Amino acid sequence: MTFLVALDTGSDLFWLPCNCTSCAPTVSTGNGFGSEITIYNPNMSMTSQRLPCESNLCEVQKGCSETSQCPYKIVYVSAETSSSGFLVEDILYLTTEDARPEIVEAQIVFGCGQVQTGSFLDAAAPNGLLGLGLEKVSVPSILSSKGLTSDSFSMCFSQDGFGRISFGDQGTSDQDETPLHINQVHPTYNISITGVVVGNTSEDVEFSTLFDTGTSFTYLANPTYSFLTDNFNAQTDAIRHGPDPRVPFEYCYNMTSNDTSTIRVPNISMKTEGGGMFSVSEPGLVVSLQENELVYCLAVVKSSKLNIIGQNFMTGLHIVFDRERKVLGWKKFNCYDVEDSNPLPVNPSHSSLSPSVRDNYKPEDTKENKNDTAKVTSLTPLSYSPRTNFIPLVSLVWFLLCIFLADIC
Structure with a gap:
């Protein structure tokens, strides 16, 4: 299945619209694509399972014991925006970026997002959000903890909206x-x-x-x-x-x-x-x-x-978030190129090329406040970052994340 997800280094959880009670319309024009929104259905995957209550990734133990599944709810800073549902495990298929690409299977944890509110019902991540933060539930943390990649990842934002994300990438010596x-x-x-x-x-x-x-x-x-x-x-x-x-x-x-x-x-x-x-x-x-x-x-x-x-200052650069060495790396880069880097993984596991399309910004893409001044939307949850004095705009750069979940491809 293919999901058009927003990439967010300011939050941790990866979630997808799933078993929807309140999600973005299945045909969305808010993201500029006019495309059909993909809905994840755990019942259609033989490898999908609810995250057990005893898992160390289940932080809401009390709610979990009441429903036999681990619930989650993330409230984001602005526009009454949130996502809630329950956590599931399934297989994420990634491809290596070498001379002979190989498929790597990774069991990850993500949110089955049943209820979205605020901006998530419109232009902000209608098809899901990939949190890339430092907590143990994020995809980079899970991949490195399983020995599939080094504890690092990179992103490249092209000026025409094309982009890529590579897990395990630690950059190059000249960055x-x-x-x-x-x-x-x-x-x-x-x-x-x-x-x-x-x-x-x-x-x-x-x-x-x-x-x-x-x-x-x-x-x-x-x-x-x-x-x-x-x-x-x-x-x-x-x-x-x-x-x-x-x-x-x-x-x-x-x-x-x-x-x-x-x-x-x-x-x-x-x-x-x-x-x-x-x-x-x-x-x-x-x-x-x-x-x-x-x-x-x-x-x-x-x-x-x-x-x-913000993302606009990162355009045209190959950005490396090296959590293992605790450094941020960057260099000017053409995102269409595949460059030799130094991933240092146990089993090299990079994501495949991820095309993206960037919308032209229009004022009506923002929410309006009572004084008719432009209000903008943040993707960062209240529980992870003390952003309270202003409301940043949701990232207008999207990445087409091809997620191949077993038995439903």
Whole structure:
């Protein structure tokens, strides 16, 4: 079966729509595909079984004993968005990325999502979400604990929306790296930034930022936000669009055509702990306000406190989350290429190429608040990350995850 899932390093559980009481419509246009939503049915798989109560992956022991199955519920930060159901085990089939690809069987645990609420009923992960966090229930954690891969994975986000994810990938010797700082209370991927460069201007800074593929855009608190946006605006050769409640961005510029090359913008880079330069290739995006009215926006949102490097800053890069060495690696990369890396697995187990399609952002893709200002959606659950002061946009980049569950392919 094939599922179009959102990838989220800010949460842990992998869940799919299943035995639905409240799920997204089976034919969804909210994700831009107009495609049929796949529903997982555990009764159609001879290898599917409920997760037993005594499993160390069942965290709700009391509820489990009452129903003979392990329930789950994840409440996400914004728009009353949640997923709930029960945990199941089944076989995930992956393919290796070598000269002679092989099929690798992996028994994983994931959520049979019976009830979705909020944004999950529309554009945010209508066909499921693949949590890639650090807790033991995440797919990367399960694969490494079973000795199928090293404790690492990588993702690549192409500028045209194509993407790939590889489990067990530890990157290459020529990649830039910086230490990962993992919060033990709410385990998330955090790095330290020591400098920001915008065009011909630079500034020494010192702050920690969450690295989150589940957030479409980048969120920065002052003084970094003001430094970056003020210098970006000063060095951008275009007419600035006035304040507009239809978009969540402060710095937008009028476009006279669909060609973004008509707008000249400065390069943006961030200096990380250890000296590695994280160069941003896609800091902005084109927003369609209405027919024949386009603006180019710097896709950075002002935060009251927390900093998040979102998916837009990762575009055009091969990003390695090396949990084993506790480093984040990156290098400029064409996501269509298959490159020799250093997976170091017991049995090499990488996912196959995963095509993705990116929607053009439109203001109506967001929820509206009472003041008619754009409200945006987060994929990160309340229980894992203290994001409470703002609501990041759901990732608009999707990955077509081919999940071959035994007996229902």
